[in-house]
Structure formats: structure tokens, C-alpha cells
Amino acid sequence: MAKNIYEKIWDAHVVHTPEGQDTILYIDRHFVHEVTSAQAFEGLRMANRAVRRPELTFATMDHNIPTTDRSIPIQDPLSQKQVDTLEANCEQFHITCFDMYDPRNGIVHVVGPELGLTQPGMTIVCGDSHTATHGAFGALAHGIGTSEVEHVLATQTLLQKKSKTMEIRVTGALRTGVTAKDLVLAIIGKIGTAGGTGYVIEYTGEAIRKLSMEGRMTVCNMTIEAGARAGLISPDDITCAYLKDRPYLPKDRTFEELAEGWKAWASDEGCAYDTVVEVDAGEVEPQVTWGTSPGMVTGISGKTPVLAELEGNDRLAAEKALAYMDLGEGVPMTEVRINKMFIGSCTNGRIEDLREAAAVARGHKVSETIDQALVVPGSNEVKKQAEAEGLDQVFKDTGFEWREAGCSMCLAMNDDRLDPGDRCASTSNRNFEGRQGKGGRTHLVGAGMAAAAAIKGHFVDIRDWDFRG
Amino acid sequence: MDKFTTLTGIVAPLEALNVDTDQIIPKQFLKRVERSGYEGMLFYDWRYLEDGKTPDPAFELNAPRYQGASILLTKDNFGCGSSREHAPWALNNYGFRCILAPSFADIFYYNCFNNGMLPIVLPGNVIESLFTEVRATEGYELTVDLAAETITKPDGGVIAFEISPFLKERLLNGWDQVGLTLLHKDKIAAYEAKRGIA
Ligand code: SF4
Numbered sequence: 001m002a003k004n005i006y007e008k009i010w011d012a013h014v015v016h017t018p019e020g021q022d023t024i025l026y027i028d029r030h031f032v033h034e035v036t037s038a039q040a041f042e043g044l045r046m047a048n049r050a051v052r053r054p055e056l057t058f059a060t061m062d063h064n065i066p067t068t069d070r071s072i073p074i075q076d077p078l079s080q081k082q083v084d085t086l087e088a089n090c091e092q093f094h095i096t097c098f099d100m101y102d103p104r105n106g107i108v109h110v111v112g113p114e115l116g117l118t119q120p121g122m123t124i125v126c127g128d129s130h131t132a133t134h135g136a137f138g139a140l141a142h143g144i145g146t147s148e149v150e151h152v153l154a155t156q157t158l159l160q161k162k163s164k165t166m167e168i169r170v171t172g173a174l175r176t177g178v179t180a181k182d183l184v185l186a187i188i189g190k191i192g193t194a195g196g197t198g199y200v201i202e203y204t205g206e207a208i209r210k211l212s213m214e215g216r217m218t219v220c221n222m223t224i225e226a227g228a229r230a231g232l233i234s235p236d237d238i239t240c241a242y243l244k245d246r247p248y249l250p251k252d253r254t255f256e257e258l259a260e261g262w263k264a265w266a267s268d269e270g271c272a273y274d275t276v277v278e279v280d281a282g283e284v285e286p287q288v289t290w291g292t293s294p295g296m297v298t299g300i301s302g303k304t305p306v307l308a309e310l311e312g313n314d315r316l317a318a319e320k321a322l323a324y325m326d327l328g329e330g331v332p333m334t335e336v337r338i339n340k341m342f343i344g345s346c347t348n349g350r351i352e353d354l355r356e357a358a359a360v361a362r363g364h365k366v367s368e369t370i371d372q373a374l375v376v377p378g379s380n381e382v383k384k385q386a387e388a389e390g391l392d393q394v395f396k397d398t399g400f401e402w403r404e405a406g407c408s409m410c411l412a413m414n415d416d417r418l419d420p421g422d423r424c425a426s427t428s429n430r431n432f433e434g435r436q437g438k439g440g441r442t443h444l445v446g447a448g449m450a451a452a453a454a455i456k457g458h459f460v461d462i463r464d465w466d467f468r469g
Numbered sequence: 470m471d472k473f474t475t476l477t478g479i480v481a482p483l484e485a486l487n488v489d490t491d492q493i494i495p496k497q498f499l500k501r502v503e504r505s506g507y508e509g510m511l512f513y514d515w516r517y518l519e520d521g522k523t524p525d526p527a528f529e530l531n532a533p534r535y536q537g538a539s540i541l542l543t544k545d546n547f548g549c550g551s552s553r554e555h556a557p558w559a560l561n562n563y564g565f566r567c568i569l570a571p572s573f574a575d576i577f578y579y580n581c582f583n584n585g586m587l588p589i590v591l592p593g594n595v596i597e598s599l600f601t602e603v604r605a606t607e608g609y610e611l612t613v614d615l616a617a618e619t620i621t622k623p624d625g626g627v628i629a630f631e632i633s634p635f636l637k638e639r640l641l642n643g644w645d646q647v648g649l650t651l652l653h654k655d656k657i658a659a660y661e662a663k664r665g666i667a
């Protein structure tokens with residue numbers, strides 16, 4: 001029988017389904033970061049349990065680390081303690097850890113793919129909701145809570161109930177200037193922030209096939225913002241080409257053998273899904289969020305909502321969001337002025353995103369009304385590559401700050417944060433109240449749109465941009 | 470893990486949609502390496518005035534009538550966003566054992582069960598009428614009976630709910646999921662042998 005990729009991966013990882021219980025599912029790869037793991041390791045110690053497969057778990061520190069000079073110790077003692085705790089736990093339990101000074105360090109969801117730790121057909125978990133990112137490789141990847149982190153460490157399995165499947169078929173082609181970020185924001189706007197609850201989503205269709213791996217990661221990354229457990233894209237030649245020569249691939253097979261095995265995970269022709277949603281890529285324009293949840297989004301030619309046109313809970317939510325965002329009703333998005341910009345995060349902190357932003361920035365100066373414009377690479381590797389291409393210089397010439405890698409102002413656990421009342425064009429994934437700093441207001445956009453907004457001081461349609469050089 | 474069998478308690482209303490885990494507990498409190506002591510940090514940005522200490526009288530949960538509440542009544546997509554288990558820890562530390570909403574975000578929902586808490590999904594219209602009743606009567610209490618899958622109202626009215634039999638068993642018995650899975654250690658070893666995971 002024809003199977004979709006989720007069914008294939010699920011079936012291949014079932015260890016056992018005890019009578020009346022959820023399935024014990026085997027986990028191939030476990031990523032760990034400093035924020036959600038300490039209590040899990042403590043749990044192991046208290047129960048006197050070992051890590052079952054230390055070689056399948058990899059740790060990185062990303063949330064707390066400073067993006068300024070790494071030779072200066074972390075100023076916040078609590079952040080330092082969390083980072084130290086992770087290091088000590090990795091040492092005690094024999095887990096590989098890419099610490100702050102390791103060239104392989106970076107945001108966990110950027111590092112995994114870049115090192116080839118993420119491979120098609122794997123089950124991948126991490127105590128972090130954006131683990132969905134790894135689904136871009138055709139891996140079943142999702143976030144888990146700290147109790148589950150402990151469960152995976154102790155048993156290398158997870159208790160799971162099979163999800164329903166949703167196919168999001170993206171037909172047609174994205175228009176020039178429209179990116180993967182715009183596509184996924186438009187999808188969330190269409191199905192809603194709870195539209196994917198209870199489902200695993202597979203993205204299919206021509207427009208998805210044409211996306212680079214970076215673009216596919218951006219789409220899968222934000223799947224969690226639509227409420228879905230995981231987002232997947234069937235592996236193809238683009239997936240294999242990205243993975244070629246990555247350091248952590250199995251060494252006992254040739255690349256051709258590996259690639260053949262990977263592609264076999266792809267959904268079968270004629271497989272079925274519980275729900276199918278169709279999206280026409282040609283209709284998507286550059287997106288900007290106006291509210292406090294990623295589904296509160298519109299095209300750049302759109303406006304903030306008019307409350308009288310909404311009803312019930314939608315109205316309640318929009319009213320609260322507009323008040324927090326300090327925006328009026330029916331305001332054109334191109335009239336919304338910002339004073340901060342953040343390019344980075346596991347959504348848009350990869351090399352392709354930086355190239356996109358640099359292409360926009362080249363030959364322009366940051367607007368005088370901007371108080372801070374940060375460019376934070378997703379990993380040390382991304383940073384190195386960007387510098388080799390001279391992108392850092394383009395940013396500096398424009399008046400943007402070029403920083404060390406990390407999560408940074410995506411969630412502001414380190415010193416990079418918005419002040420109350422700040423309004424930021426951000427390439428991250430969450431515009432929740434206070435996410436980037438208490439009282440801060442976040443507008444989610446793609447990397448090119450963020451750079452353009454920082455140069456003009458307000459949102460503009462990137463399709464009309466004056467590209468120089 | 471604590472068992473959950475029955476609970477009678479005051480109901481507190483939180484009238485908001487898509488309450489995300491950044492609201493339930495903001496990031497500055499995720500730097501701690503403990504599992505407890507989060508009660509003062511729950512809904513931090515909403516709960517206190519500018520100084521971060523004085524309770525904001527405009528925040529409904531701060532009203533005297535809702536102090537000591539153990540049941541939280543809220544709206545769609547509660548617990549969306551980050552996977553931080555600090556969110557159920559904070560709710561639990563504050564005293565909430567049961568949450569009623571029309572829908573929950575997936576990771577949050579399962580995190581509750583790993584902390585002996587019961588999230589209950591009820592139809593939107595039932596939730597709406599509970600909001601009305603809770604606000605109309607000071608000291609409004611509900612009795613939740615997990616084994617019977619019922620909620621009993623002060624007027625004797627009964628609301629039935631559904632829950633997966635496995636999750637229900639786990640809560641009723643207070644089972645630790647790691648211990649439960651380790652009962653099948655031989656199966657895990659056999660699976661690894663089959664896959665050549667040495
Ligand atoms: S970049 Fe942001 S969303 Fe991604 S892992 Fe870091 S904090 Fe989470």
C-alpha cells in the first residue's frame with residue numbers, strides 16, 4: 001500500500017505498543033540545549049539512571065550566550081550557571097557538547113543540519129519547539145518537554161500516539177521577491193495558529209520542490225506556529241546535494257548508497273492524508289505580521305484589521321493585539337514605522353538569508369530613525385561563510401551591527417533585547433507579547449524585508465526595491 | 470509523580486486566546502535549573518505593575534475571590550509556542566491542577582500529564598457558559614472526577630469529558646513514564662539489535 005513519509009518513518013521506528021498504551025517510538029537523534037535540559041539530567045541523577053545511548057545525543061549552547069565578544073565572561077551569573085550546568089552534565093553523561101568556543105557551535109536547529117547530524121528518515125527530538133526545522137530533510141522531528149527529554153535520555157525512546165496527517169500542497173511558483181518566509185507566514189495566516197493541532201504536516205507541490213534546503217528549513221521551522229506537531233518535506237536530489245560531505249554522515253556507505261536510501265523515505269505516489277490544503281504560491285506576496293501571534297499576518301499591500309468587520313473571539317484577539325502593538329485599525333502596513341531590526345534566529349539565520357539581506361542592503365544606509373539593527377548569524381559556520389563572502393562588510397557599511405552566533409534577540413535571554421515601546425522588524429518566528437523584551441513590539445518578516453525596513457525606517461514592498469550592485 | 474483522581478476547587482477565569490508559554494512564564498525565568506519555585510513568576514508580565522512586584526488589580530486572576538483557585542478556565546489554543554515545561558511547572562507551583570479550554574497546544578498538553586496535571590478539552594459553548602457562571606458567583610467551585618470523566622457544577626449539573634485511556638491511567642496511578650517504558654527494556658534492546666545500533 002502507498003505510504004506517506006510520516007507513516008514510513010513511524011512504522012520503521014515502532015519499538016513496541018504495550019496493550020492499552022501509547023507507542024514506544026525509537027529516537028535516532030536527540031539534541032539538547034542549556035535551557036530545557038538541566039532538570040532532565042537532575043531527574044536521571046535522582047533516579048540513579050544512565051543515558052542509554054550517549055552517542056545519539058548532541059548538545060549545544062545557544063539561548064543564553066552573548067553575541068558580543070566571546071572572550072569576556074558571560075555577565076549574567078544565572079546564564080553562566082545554566083551554560084556551566086550543561087557542560088558538566090554532558091561530561092558526566094558522556095555527551096558531545098559544542099560549547100561556546102567550539103567552531104561547530106550555533107543555534108541547535110542550524111547546527112544539526114549543517115553538521116549532517118540531521119538525516120532523512122530519522123526520528124529527531126529536542127526540548128525545543130522549533131525542532132520542527134529538521135523536518136525539511138524528511139526527518140520526523142519535533143519539540144518535547146523536559147520530562148520527555150529525561151525519558152529520551154534514559155530510554156532512547158518516546159511515548160507517542162500516532163498523529164493525523166495533513167498535506168499542504170503548494171502549487172505554482174513563488175513570484176520574484178517572495179520567499180519561503182512569506183510562504184509559511186501566508187500558510188499560517190490561512191490555516192490559523194491552531195490549524196495544524198493534532199497533525200503532522202507534509203509540504204508538497206512544485207513550489208516546495210523548488211525551494212533550497214534553507215527555504216525548506218524556514219517553512220518547517222514555523223510549522224509549530226500553525227500548531228502542528230511536525231512539518232516534513234520528502235527528500236529529493238536537493239536534500240542529498242545539501243548533505244554531501246557533511247561531517248557526521250555514516251562512514252560505512254558511499255554517498256550514492258546513502259542518497260538512494262534517503263530518497264526511499266519520500267512519500268509514495270498515490271499515498272493518502274487525513275486532510276489536504278491547497279495553496280497557490282503565485283498568490284503570495286511579501287508578508288508582515290501586525291499582531292501578537294504569527295497568524296495575525298497580512299501581505300505588504302494590506303492593512304491592520306478593522307474591528308467592526310470581525311466577530312467573537314477573532315475580534316477579542318485582534319483588539320487586544322492592536323492595543324499591545326499600539327496600532328490603529330485599517331493602517332496600511334507600509335506606514336508602520338520601526339526603530340529596531342533583527343536578522344537572525346533558527347528561522348532566518350542561515351547563509352542564504354544573510355545573502356538575501358546583504359543584496360538589499362548593498363549600497364544603502366540604515367535609516368536615521370533606527371536605534372539598532374542587528375545581524376546575528378545562526379552558527380559559527382554561517383558566520384565564517386558570510387565573512388568569506390564579504391557579507392559582514394556590506395552590513396557594516398550599511399550601518400548594521402555584525403554579531404557572534406546565537407539565538408540572541410529571537411527570545412532575548414541574553415543581553416540583546418527590545419526596550420518597552422520599541423518596534424522591531426524581525427526575521428524570527430514569534431511575535432508574542434514581550435518575546436523580544438518586555439513591552440517590545442515584533443513584526444515578523446523575511447530577511448530582505450527586514451533589511452529594507454531598516455533602511456527606509458518603515459515597511460516597504462521588497463518587490464519595488466532599488467537593488468544596487 | 471503525583472496522582473490525579475478527583476479535585477474540588479475554585480475556578481479562575483483567564484479570558485484570552487492563544488495564551489502562549491512566553492506569557493505563562495517569560496524567558497528571564499528559564500535560567501533557573503530547578504523544577505519548583507516558579508509560582509511567583511506565573512503570568513509575570515500580566516500579573517504585576519511596572520515595578521514587577523505590585524499585583525496589577527486589572528488582572529482578573531489577582532482578584533481576592535480567585536485566590537487559592539486550583540482550576541483555570543481559559544480559551545482556545547492555550548499553551549502555544551515554546552516547549553518549555555516551565556509553563557506547567559509555574560501553573561502547578563501556583564496551585565492549578567486542572568485547566569479547562571476548548572483546545573490546547575500539543576506539546577503543552579502532554580507536558581501537563583508529566584506533571585500530574587489534567588488539561589480538559591470542552592466544547593466552546595460549554596466554556597463560554599462556564600465563564601458566565603464563574604463570574605456570576607463568587608466562590609464558584611467545580612468538582613472534577615477523572616475516573617468517571619465528569620465535572621460537577623455547584624447546581625449539580627454534570628459535564629462529561631473525554632480523555633485518552635492511557636493518559637487517564639497514568640494520572641490515576643501517578644505513573645512515572647520513564648519507569649513505565651523501562652519495563653520494556655528488552656524490546657528496546659531487540660529493536661536496536663535489529664537496526665544494528667550497537
Ligand atoms: S533562534 Fe529563537 S526560536 Fe530558534 S531555537 Fe533560538 S530561541 Fe528558539
